[in-house]
Amino acid sequence: MSDKILFKSILTADNTSGLDVMNGHEVLSTDQRQLGPSCILILIIAGKVIMNLLIFGARHRNVSASFLGYFCISLAAVDFGLLFVVAFIHYFQDFSVLGFRITNYHICLFTQIISHTYGILHFPVFLVSGLDYYLTIVKSIKISRIYPGLLYSIYVLLLWITAFVYVLRSPIDSPTVDSYETAYLCTFYISRQSFYLSVALVLTIFMVFAECCCEMLAFIKSLKVISSANNIIVLFSFPSGDQWPIQGRKPFLASLLFSFLGTWSPFVVLQIIIFILCAHIPAYMDMNVPWLYFVNSFLIAVSLGLKYPDLPETENIFSTDPFVGWKYCALPFMVAEQKKDILLLNELPSAVMIV
Incomplete structure (x- = not known):
């Protein structure tokens, strides 16, 4: 044999x-x-x-x-x-x-x-x-x-x-x-669980995008990318009449989505391709570390969306995600009580997000 x-x-x-x-x-x-x-x-x-x-x-x-x-x-x-x-x-x-x-x-x-x-x-x-x-x-x-x-x-x-x-x-x-x-x-x-979970996550992303498409377009139009100290800095220039902090659930959701897709868009595209091709991946490969960190960023974004407008001000919360800088995404929308945060935001011409 x-x-x-x-x-x-x-x-x-x-x-x-x-x-x-x-x-x-x-x-x-x-x-x-x-x-x-x-x-x-x-x-x-x-x-x-x-x-x-x-x-x-x-x-x-x-x-x-x-x-x-x-x-x-x-x-x-x-x-x-x-x-x-x-x-x-x-x-x-x-x-x-x-x-x-x-x-x-x-x-x-x-x-x-x-x-x-x-x-x-x-x-x-x-x-x-x-x-x-x-x-x-x-x-x-x-x-x-x-x-x-x-x-x-x-x-x-x-x-x-x-x-x-x-x-x-x-x-x-x-x-x-x-x-x-x-x-x-x-x-x-x-794994059927992986399939249904992927479908749910991708559909949720598309629903949020459809809800905040106008805000997303405004973000894209105001986008500026510069390089400083070996970091890529994304700047969003808002009208001069807008004051800090910025308010509104839709702009905040658009900011979360923009930050999320800025890091995980290749992974989202990969999930869509897998759905279209109906590819079946063995579970020992389907459960992997990149997939878990993708889910991790998704859950943090959902939690911040549910927490708005009472966003947490502790550094410990924003450092939970090792890939997405949620702090720079949420700071413009926070009713900050600390003067150093207010001074920092007033000195900047736009919201800053490091990716």
């Missing part, structure tokens, strides 16, 4: 419905004459690990603690652990650990478990992160000052344990195949 894992594509002709495809029956295919499936899987996971490192390297250094930030770190650790295990098994091929025999078959098994676990975590992570920002930003509730990172770490650990236990205890039905197929059929879970 061959020790290679076969990645077979189950098409509509194999009596697999579209819902079954989204429920985990969609798999990748490769020709056995080409590079081995195990090698391809290792290269894909290695690319994901490198992408995680690049994203972490691009973050701002001073970032406040948040649930989603700690979950991103844990996800990167699980990705690295999966890469190490898969590469170790592929290198030694057939060995025993504590009397348990490990073969190339377990490459598929471990990846299936991780893939299914990733696939069911989208909604829980989104809801817990949304609750975290709702309490800390909208309700201005202070998390325990004593080791707040420890509290988030416990929540993240409990979430991972719950997900793993659910996956290991839940039966997964394998698709029916012809008798001539090899026993080493490796199927990868496709």
